[in-house]
Amino acid sequence: MDRRIFVKNGALALLTMGLSPSFLRRTVFASELARAPKGKVLICLFQRGAADGLSMLVPFGEGRNYYEARPAIAIASAARTNGTAGALDLDGFFGLHPALAPLKPLWDRGMLAPIHAVGSPSATRSHFDAQDYMESGTPDDKGTTDGWLNRYLATQGTCEQCTPTPFRAVSMTPQTPRILQGNAAVVAMSSLDEFTVRAGGSQADRLEALYRTGSADLVHGAGNEMFDAVKMLRAANPQRYAPRNGAAYPTTQFGTRLRQIAQLIKADVGLEVAFADIGGWDTHVNQGASTGQLANRLDELAKGIAALTADLGDRMDDVVILTMSEFGRMVRQNGSGGTDHGHAGAMFVIGGQVHGGKVHGRWPGLVREQLYEGRDLALTTDFRSVFREVTTRHLGAQHPERLFPEFSAPGAVGLLG
Amino acid sequence: MRSSRFRYLLILLAACGGSVAPRVQPSATAAASDTRREQTADQQVQHALNRLAFGARPGDVDRVRAMGVDRWIAAQLAPERIADARVESFVKQYDVHTLSAAELESRFPRPAQLLAQLAPGRDRGQLTKADSLKLGQAARAYREIIGDVQSSRVARAVASERQLQEVMTDFWLNHFTVFAGKGGPQVYFLAEYEDQAIRPNALGKFRTLLGAVAKSPAMLFYLDNWESAVDSNRPRLTPVAGGGRAQQFRGQLPAGRQRFRGLNENYGRELLELHTLGVDGGYTQADVIDAARALTGWSFRGARQGGGFQFIPLIHDAGAKTVLGHALRAGRGIEDGEELLDIVARHPATARHIATKLVRRFVSDVPPPALVARAAEAFTRTDGDLREVMRVIVTSDEFFAHDAYRSKVKSPFEVVVSALRATDAAMDPTPATAQIVATLGQPVYGHQAPNGWPETGAEWMNTGAILNRINFGNALAAGRVPGVRLAALPAVASLQNAPRDRQVDGVVALFLGGAVSAETRRVLVSGENPLLSSPAAMDSTGAMASAMVPDPDATMFDAPMRERSAKVGERGPLRYRAFGQLPPLTGVAQVIGLALGSPEFQRR
Structure with a gap:
């Protein structure tokens, strides 16, 4: 069942009931906007808690600058291992954390583009502020009320050939995250199973009747849209898509949500932007090295992403997965076998069309005078450069200046296009 | 357009001789209210209870009607005289x-x-x-x-x-x-x-409120003013060599960042933009900076020192400042901040900003300009006496206009609280009810950004929101909301075996102010779906995720946003699963589920 059949069936079902899907009525507004390219999908994954970029993307080539700062938690280079797993060599200088091994095949196929020393230019080491800035896209400006992903949706229409749907932007979270708050409609749900009217018997039909009749005001409109969306999802029945190509998602909440994002993509419900988050990165205590606390988090992240890319198969040509975390962690380990809040970190961009197989971003070095405030990895790539490039070159955004106002740094990172 | 609908309703009510909604019969006691008002006497009672209160409890309508709506409003404006x-x-x-x-x-x-x-x-x-x-x-x-x-x-x-x-x-x-x-x-x-x-x-008084907020550790911490300090190129009250003297304060400050990095404009900016003048209030970046400078040193004591507000002279910027055209002379301490608050609290832009927000909250998403002007005038005339500003607003013709009736969309907090009031629910000592409010999208103290929750309907109404509200209504009707015992409610118990149309009348009186649109009533009474031929088009499988509240733990950012109480529930005794799978609703419970899920109940 592909999208054409669904659209026909879905629209037909609604039309035979004498109804037009209410989200179609919004297209008057949408048609005045620049159009998105057909079938492109962006999946944003937020590692909440400040993931340690220096362990995700290990700079073993730094030698003692790295190893002496982290005697208990550094990841051994492939050459220096003594029984324990070492970093998976990427280019002779950087290696992936061994728990990220499921991502190595993506690197080998040129689909994984890591970026190092990337993040927010803000000096803040507050999770609260830094997450806020990463999601609003306006570092050091707390007055921004919407998120940059929503600004994309609000400034760019759906594609020419696409039927607008309520599932253009879906956050697999209980509430709409900051990054997707704003004028454009977004559906937030904890799980696909939850997106249904919870009442037995004919109660749902009666409730629908309450919204289908009466005035055409705001509340009725939202109700109509909701019943359309619930029906559309029912008709598309994304849950029937079993993972393909041997994709094995972690049996965690995060894994389940990635699986459901894949199901929405395969069900062709018009998904263009998806969001999910994963916690547990604030490793102040007993971070561990090649195994341990952080390794367990990385294992779940990597297995989830690997399953998602395997499951989507050739669709990955139209999909970009973007990971982000509010800041990196201190270069030197602390007194508790962990790391405190730092500055720049690492991000991954994954997709069939990305310029993978290369570690992007300028490496600032780990010698003391190369560090930010003498303690943290310095920033060489503003996260907005990455977001701007992904939204323009992958999603075809035509107004990056509206997405990231007051950000005019020239140049591209070279991740795409 | 709305008013014509209401006229239609009134005609309908008259035609039905009151059998549609027995509770909206005009009564002699309500005649005390102002006859120039567009709303009927009974609408005024409903309206006041929906706007000045979180909806009516059983019996409230009769009480307010007996007392007279204006006397009830006057009483509510003097809470200190109401026993609680x-x-x-x-x-x-x-x-x-x-x-x-x-x-x-x-x-x-x-x-x-x-x-x-x-x-x-x-x-x-x-x-x-x-x-x-x-x-x-x-x-x-x-x-x-x-x-x-x-x-x-x-x-x-x-x-x-x-x-x-x-x-x-x-x-x-x-x-x-x-x-x-x-x-x-x-x-x-x-x-x-x-x-x-x-x-x-x-x-x-607004100035008193503003001052209490400005000195509260909650706001000082939230908007970072507690650690905002004089920049190194500015004069201090007492000359210090290096940062040495700052050390003596380290032990007195809460754990966390204990060094003063210099000026932090966060509170100064929001004070002008959000708390007082408003974003179009005519201030400049220079005003923001000097407001922040005036507030340097406004901080709080650590818990071991007893907590509470403290002014730290050592980190106060003692230079001269100019805010909104007022000169604050050099060499002063805490008086700088006090005078700043005086200036902004009495600024005409503040009167306008606060009046607009109050009218938006209490009257209409589109505040009538004439009422805003009168409210702002009252604000200025009474030196920011909020009781008098409110009196102007909630006794105005605009407040009691046709267009204002049921024109506001309830926030999730209002949806839950009004449903609990309508069912005379017991106060819930567990976090469960608050978690339901969070599930509906408005966790208490859970708004990240300083602009607060939306106050207009368009921002609250969307696909997911309406779904959650409908599911909440069904859960309440199914007896899954703590504190609610429908069977124990006389108004509901008496309907248990009543004919359907009497059940509908009773439920409409209890939850919907006694009046609903003809279409809604038809759906409630008929028990048939006029649109769809196949019943049970949707199933009720799956389980709604537990309601979520922000984790207060310092490491909360470690966890995906607003999803942490699931963890709490697993460990603690306060486990609560919101909603979950619901049984088919029958009889009066079914009507209650429909009423709570109806478009009318989403409004106040």
Whole structure:
């Protein structure tokens, strides 16, 4: 069942009931906007808690600058291992954390583009502020009320050939995250199973009747849209898509949500932007090295992403997965076998069309005078450069200046296009 | 357009001779209200209860009608004269409302701090079994702080007799919003903020309210002013060599960042943009900077020093400043900030901004300009006496206009609280009810950004929101909402075996102010779906995720946003699964589920 059949069936079902899907009525507004390219999908994954970029993307080539700062938690280079797993060599200088091994095949196929020393230019080491800035896209400006992903949706229409749907932007979270708050409609749900009217018997039909009749005001409109969306999802029945190509998602909440994002993509419900988050990165205590606390988090992240890319198969040509975390962690380990809040970190961009197989971003070095405030990895790539490039070159955004106002740094990172 | 619908309704009501909605019969006692008002006497009663209160409890409509709507409004404007013993004693069971923030912090330390005490080096491996247990208990107690703050606020809104004061508290807590998830000591400050800064001043003088907020540790921490210090190129009150003297304050400050990095404009900016003048209030970036400079040194004591506001002269910027054209001369201390608050509280832009926001909240999403002007004039004339500003607003013709009736979309907080009031629900001592509010999209103290929750309908109404509201209504009707016992409610019990149309009348009276559109009534009464031929088109499988509240723990940012109480529930005794799979609803419960899920119930 592909999208054409669904659209026909879905629209037909609604039309035979004498109804037009209410989200179609919004297209008057949408048609005045620049159009998105057909079938492109962006999946944003937020590692909440400040993931340690220096362990995700290990700079073993730094030698003692790295190893002496982290005697208990550094990841051994492939050459220096003594029984324990070492970093998976990427280019002779950087290696992936061994728990990220499921991502190595993506690197080998040129689909994984890591970026190092990337993040927010803000000096803040507050999770609260830094997450806020990463999601609003306006570092050091707390007055921004919407998120940059929503600004994309609000400034760019759906594609020419696409039927607008309520599932253009879906956050697999209980509430709409900051990054997707704003004028454009977004559906937030904890799980696909939850997106249904919870009442037995004919109660749902009666409730629908309450919204289908009466005035055409705001509340009725939202109700109509909701019943359309619930029906559309029912008709598309994304849950029937079993993972393909041997994709094995972690049996965690995060894994389940990635699986459901894949199901929405395969069900062709018009998904263009998806969001999910994963916690547990604030490793102040007993971070561990090649195994341990952080390794367990990385294992779940990597297995989830690997399953998602395997499951989507050739669709990955139209999909970009973007990971982000509010800041990196201190270069030197602390007194508790962990790391405190730092500055720049690492991000991954994954997709069939990305310029993978290369570690992007300028490496600032780990010698003391190369560090930010003498303690943290310095920033060489503003996260907005990455977001701007992904939204323009992958999603075809035509107004990056509206997405990231007051950000005019020239140049591209070279991740795409 | 709305008014014509209501005219239609009235004709319909007249035609049906009252059998549609027996409760909206005009009554002699209501004749005391102003006849120039567009709303009928009974609409005025409903309207006042929906706007000045969180909806009617059983019996409220009769009480207000008997008293006269204007007398009831006057009484609500004087909350200090309304006894509220039941709520006060309920709230006293919470430590968060009986202990000071400093006492809370020392009795329920943050788990990370306790770990540092118990195990130098914070290595859990070194803990004895007893210490491990102690740490677990402490972590649970700490997490319960935020749950208690949230539950008690919902309980007050449900049961307080001082309804307008609670509505105003809701308004000001949103205007002066703070975020429980800020981390650090923030959760300890919340109850004190609500109890001491906001509620007592909610109908008082704006300058007093503004001052209480400006000196509250909750706001000082939330918007970072507590660590805003004189920049190194500016004069201090006393010359200091290097940063040496600053050291003496380190021990007096809460854990966290203890060095002063210089000026932090965060509070100064929001004070002008959000709290007083408004974004178009005519201030400049230079005003923001000088406002922030005037407020340097406004900080708070650490818990060990007893907590509370303190002015730290050492980090105050003693240079001359100019704010909004007013010169603040050099060499002063705390007076700088006080004078700044005087200036902004009395600025005409502030009168306009506050008047606009109040009219938007109480009258219409599109505030009538003439009413805003009168409210702003009252604000200026009375030196910011909020009681008088409110009196102008809620006794105005605009307030009682046709167009205002049921024109506001309820916030999730209002949806839950009004449903609980309509069912005369008992106050819920567990966090469950507050978690339902969070599930519907408005966790108490859970708004991250300083602009607060939306006050207009368009922002609250969307696909997911309406779905959650409908599911909440069905859950309540199915008896899944704590504190609600429908069978024990006389108005419902008497309907149990009544004919369908009487059930509908009773439910409409209880939940929908006695009047619904003809279409809605038809669906409620007929029991048939006029649109769809196949019943049971949708199933009820799956389970709605537990309601979520922000985790107060310092490491909350470690977890995906607003999803952490699931963890709490697994460990603690307060486990609660919201909604879940519901049985088919029948009889009067079915009508209640429909009424709560109806478009009418989403409005006030």
